[in-house]
Amino acid sequence: MSIELRTSPHMISDRSVSRIMLHVVLALLPVCAFSVWQYGLSALALIVVVTATCLLTERVLNRTPGQPSSLSDWSATITGILLALTLPPAFPLWMGVVAGFFAIAIGKLLWGGLGYNAFNPALAGRAFVQAAFPVAISTWVPAFAVNRFSEFIPSSLTAPLMIPPSITDWIKSQHIDAFTGATPLARWKFENVTASTHDFLTGMVTASAGETTAILILLGGVYLAARKFMDWRIPVAVLGSAALLAWAFHLYDPSRYPSPAFVLLSGGLMLGAIFMATDMATSPVTPVGVWIYGAVIGVVTVIIRYFGGLTEGVMYAILLGNALTPLIDQYTQPRVFGTRQKRT
Amino acid sequence: MRLPFLKRAATFEHGIHPSYHKETGSLPIRRLAFAPRLIVPLSQHIGKPAVCCVNVGQEVLRGQVIATADGFVSLPVHAPATGVVEAIGLMPSANGKMVDSITIRVYQADGQAVQVSEPRDVDAMDKKELLAAIQATGISGLGGATFPAHVKLSVPPEAVIDTLVVNGAECEPFLTCDHRIMVERTQDLLRGIRIAMKISGAPRTIIGVEDNKPDAIAAIQAALPADGSITVKALETKYPQGAEDTIIYALLGREIPAGQRPAAIGVLVNNVMTLAYLGRLLPAGEGIVERVLTVAGPAVERPGNYIVPIGTPLRFLLEQVGAHSSAKEIILGGPMMGMTISSLDVPVTKGTSGVLAFAKAQLPKDATRVYSCIKCGECLKVCPKFLNPSHMGLLAAKREYEAMAERYNLDRCFECGCCSYVCPSHIPLVQQFRIAKAVNREKAAA
Numbered sequence: 001m002s003i004e005l006r007t008s009p010h011m012i013s014d015r016s017v018s019r020i021m022l023h024v025v026l027a028l029l030p031v032c033a034f035s036v037w038q039y040g041l042s043a044l045a046l047i048v049v050v051t052a053t054c055l056l057t058e059r060v061l062n063r064t065p066g067q068p069s070s071l072s073d074w075s076a077t078i079t080g081i082l083l084a085l086t087l088p089p090a091f092p093l094w095m096g097v098v099a100g101f102f103a104i105a106i107g108k109l110l111w112g113g114l115g116y117n118a119f120n121p122a123l124a125g126r127a128f129v130q131a132a133f134p135v136a137i138s139t140w141v142p143a144f145a146v147n148r149f150s151e152f153i154p155s156s157l158t159a160p161l162m163i164p165p166s167i168t169d170w171i172k173s174q175h176i177d178a179f180t181g182a183t184p185l186a187r188w189k190f191e192n193v194t195a196s197t198h199d200f201l202t203g204m205v206t207a208s209a210g211e212t213t214a215i216l217i218l219l220g221g222v223y224l225a226a227r228k229f230m231d232w233r234i235p236v237a238v239l240g241s242a243a244l245l246a247w248a249f250h251l252y253d254p255s256r257y258p259s260p261a262f263v264l265l266s267g268g269l270m271l272g273a274i275f276m277a278t279d280m281a282t283s284p285v286t287p288v289g290v291w292i293y294g295a296v297i298g299v300v301t302v303i304i305r306y307f308g309g310l311t312e313g314v315m316y317a318i319l320l321g322n323a324l325t326p327l328i329d330q331y332t333q334p335r336v337f338g339t340r341q342k343r344t
Numbered sequence: 345m346r347l348p349f350l351k352r353a354a355t356f357e358h359g360i361h362p363s364y365h366k367e368t369g370s371l372p373i374r375r376l377a378f379a380p381r382l383i384v385p386l387s388q389h390i391g392k393p394a395v396c397c398v399n400v401g402q403e404v405l406r407g408q409v410i411a412t413a414d415g416f417v418s419l420p421v422h423a424p425a426t427g428v429v430e431a432i433g434l435m436p437s438a439n440g441k442m443v444d445s446i447t448i449r450v451y452q453a454d455g456q457a458v459q460v461s462e463p464r465d466v467d468a469m470d471k472k473e474l475l476a477a478i479q480a481t482g483i484s485g486l487g488g489a490t491f492p493a494h495v496k497l498s499v500p501p502e503a504v505i506d507t508l509v510v511n512g513a514e515c516e517p518f519l520t521c522d523h524r525i526m527v528e529r530t531q532d533l534l535r536g537i538r539i540a541m542k543i544s545g546a547p548r549t550i551i552g553v554e555d556n557k558p559d560a561i562a563a564i565q566a567a568l569p570a571d572g573s574i575t576v577k578a579l580e581t582k583y584p585q586g587a588e589d590t591i592i593y594a595l596l597g598r599e600i601p602a603g604q605r606p607a608a609i610g611v612l613v614n615n616v617m618t619l620a621y622l623g624r625l626l627p628a629g630e631g632i633v634e635r636v637l638t639v640a641g642p643a644v645e646r647p648g649n650y651i652v653p654i655g656t657p658l659r660f661l662l663e664q665v666g667a668h669s670s671a672k673e674i675i676l677g678g679p680m681m682g683m684t685i686s687s688l689d690v691p692v693t694k695g696t697s698g699v700l701a702f703a704k705a706q707l708p709k710d711a712t713r714v715y716s717c718i719k720c721g722e723c724l725k726v727c728p729k730f731l732n733p734s735h736m737g738l739l740a741a742k743r744e745y746e747a748m749a750e751r752y753n754l755d756r757c758f759e760c761g762c763c764s765y766v767c768p769s770h771i772p773l774v775q776q777f778r779i780a781k782a783v784n785r786e787k788a789a790a
Contacts, residue, residue, distance in 0.1 A: 002672075003671070003672060003673060003674050003684070003685070003686070003688070004672050004673050004684065005684050005685075005686055006673060006684050007683070007684075007772075007775050007778065008675075008679070008680060008681050008682055008683065008759075008761055008774070009679060009680045009681070009761030009764050009765050009774065010673065010675055010679040010680070010682065010684070010700075010702065011362055011363075011517065011679045011680065011765065012711060012764060012765050012766075012767075012770070013360070013362070013765055013766050015722070015766060015767075015768040016711075016713070016715075016768050016769075016770065017715040017718055017768045017769050019768070020720070020768055068713070073715060112716075113716065114715065114716060114718060115715070115716035115717050115718040115719065115769075116716065231720075231721065280718045280719050280720040280721070281718050281719050282719075283719070284721070285719050285720075285721035285724055285732070285734045285735070286721070286724060286732070287724065287725075290721070329735070333732060333752075334724060334730045334731070334732060335730060336602065336729060336730050336731060336753045336756055337589060337593075337599055337602075337728065337729040337730045337756070338589070338599045338600055338601050338602035338603075338729070338756065339599075339601075339602060
């Protein structure tokens with residue numbers, strides 16, 4: 001009998017990084033499916049191309065001799081899907097490639113790879129293309145175009161390095177009434193028109209590829225939280241603080257500030273709170289820290305939306321939360337057992 | 345998350361729920377045969393080793409003192425079998441060191457009754473006499489801590505003990521010997537409790553038992569005295585419920601101040617096995633020559649709880665229970681905190697609560713794949729000491745061991761292994777913490 005020496009514990013749980021990440025991918029699939037149903041080929045191509053770029057970048061730039069490929073941890077897949085879901089459905093595919101490359105190469109691998117990046121890679125990629133292609137990233141298209149499963153939105157197939165063609169004529173040809181080319185947040189900000197909750201819940205709003213379906217995003221989040229693949233405290237803190245602040249403003253002046261439901265359902269808040277703020281590597285680990293982090297994101301989102309020059313603030317709010325994470329962790333170290341005395 | 349109105353069993357915060365494998369808990373205790381040779385180390389306890397008082401070639405009787413205690417923090421050793429002293433010298437021990445041991449060739453034809461005893465009336469003895477008598481039994485903490493029982497019961501005179509906590513949690517997976525002791529030797533246990541209450545002056549006793557042992561709770565409940573001084577309380581089945589810190593917190597809501605003993609908050613903790621043996625051996629005036637332990641694991645054909653003579657080599661023990669030749673990992677104690685042994689010549693000692701044989705490590709498929717820390721914070725959610733294993737692990741990777749102690753209270757870690765258990769990156773956290781502590785100790789000594 002040959003026996004092995006090992007130090008305790010001699011049992012471990014079946015949790016693993018790849019398993020957690022795989023379940024996040026699964027939770028995102030319904031959101032992707034809804035997006036494809038709404039926007040057709042263009043959304044499908046965008047999700048596939050961006051994800052493939054992320055995987056390829058990770059595969060090429062992150063090679064260690066003798067080690068299995070880091071693709072198997074599924075984290076690059078998540079980055080790709082999330083990044084695609086934050087882009088407008090008509091976003092030119094070549095720009096999606098740029099976003100995907102930046103997200104993985106600069107947003108993740110430059111820091112040291114999985115676990116070492118300070119900022120959410122998908123948002124780093126989106127922030128880059130937002131600065132690089134300001135027009136393309138704010139060009140919105142109507143959902144449920146008639147031929148969406150047989151033809152691309154013209155801008156999707158823009159040749160690399162070229163400026164996308166105007167799609168005004170294409171939009172007109174769709175004969176979709178009431179399409180204004182602006183997101184609900186922009187319409188609220190500039191025209192003081194708020195979309196109805198019903199429109200948000202059914203996805204009948206203008207938005208990025210994966211931001212229209214609050215219900216499916218929420219379901220994915222509930223699944224991940226129930227299976228303990230996600231820290232439920234973060235989305236609760238983000239959405240809770242945003243709702244509270246919005247509610248306070250709404251009470252103060254209902255004619256000027258929209259209802260909390262509008263704030264929660266519009267833009268990328270739901271997707272950001274559930275799938276991006278919860279990115280483990282870029283959020284705090286301490287029990288108090290996650291609440292502070294979530295609250296900062298929720299509050300900053302509302303402040304940017306109400307008082308900033310931009311219509312949407314989720315991305316910068318989360319990136320700010322990521323930046324604060326080490327500081328929050330440092331100041332919220334848990335109270336060690338045995339430092340409190342209570343006699344009963 | 346646990347809602348207060350749903351809370352049933354007492355518990356502590358954090359911890360884990362490993363799969364428990366407590367199948368042997370329903371099997372009655374059986375007696376194991378005597379091995380042809382028993383290897384009895386002189387030091388089976390924390391403190392000074394005993395002093396050998398027999399010679400090679402001398403015949404010894406079962407229960408006879410073969411090594412005497414060397415001072416107060418020390419214990420005598422009794423011959424676990426009638427036989428002849430074959431050798432006195434270095435033999436392998438569990439942690440890999442060679443230790444002074446007495447090897448006894450067992451007379452197989454002998455009836456092996458305990459030959460040396462000195463029955464006495466425990467009720468008539470005072471505190472001092474009791475402590476001396478307890479030392480003479482040679483009992484150390486049988487839960488695995490191996491602290492001499494009489495030292496643990498000698499509460500400093502300035503401390504006022506208001507509660508004796510009896511630890512029947514048995515939170516380690518696979519181990520069920522405490523469970524069987526509570527069911528089968530309830531009267532011994534209660535006798536031991538009364539002795540411990542008398543010595544410590546504790547007016548009340550709470551026996552904490554995890555709620556996966558309802559028959560043990562019922563057996564104790566049925567035997568409790570009517571005056572209400574001794575009670576039994578169900579604890580949530582959760583690891584590490586049976587650690588000193590956690591069981592006191594679960595039962596009394598008190599935290600032991602960092603770096604202090606439970607006596608500082610008026611509590612004395614004893615393990616059920618220790619007290620049951622105390623209640624059995626003290627009135628009989630016998631020394632401890634055997635103990636009940638669990639032999640289990642996937643590579644064991646006849647797992648169960650066995651009465652095993654002290655000094656039984658593991659090779660013999662495993663043969664008797666039908667360990668497969670595929671056994672790859674032999675663990676003394678439980679799978680969460682026990683240690684693997686390098687030689688099957690290592691004997692069972694007073695502190696051996698279990699022997700587990702695993703055919704292969706009980707690890708999931710990809711457990712060897714170590715990822716970098718993804719800061720999921722799972723380890724913070726399970727650490728019963730509320731430490732930050734995540735940040736300590738990052739520092740350990742950079743060998744910043746002193747910062748771990750200074751900034752993250754490394755020394756409070758009692759190595760329960762919850763952090764390593766949950767880590768999805770399979771980072772050997774508690775293993776790194778052991779190294780860090782050892783390096784810091786070396787530096788402090790230098």
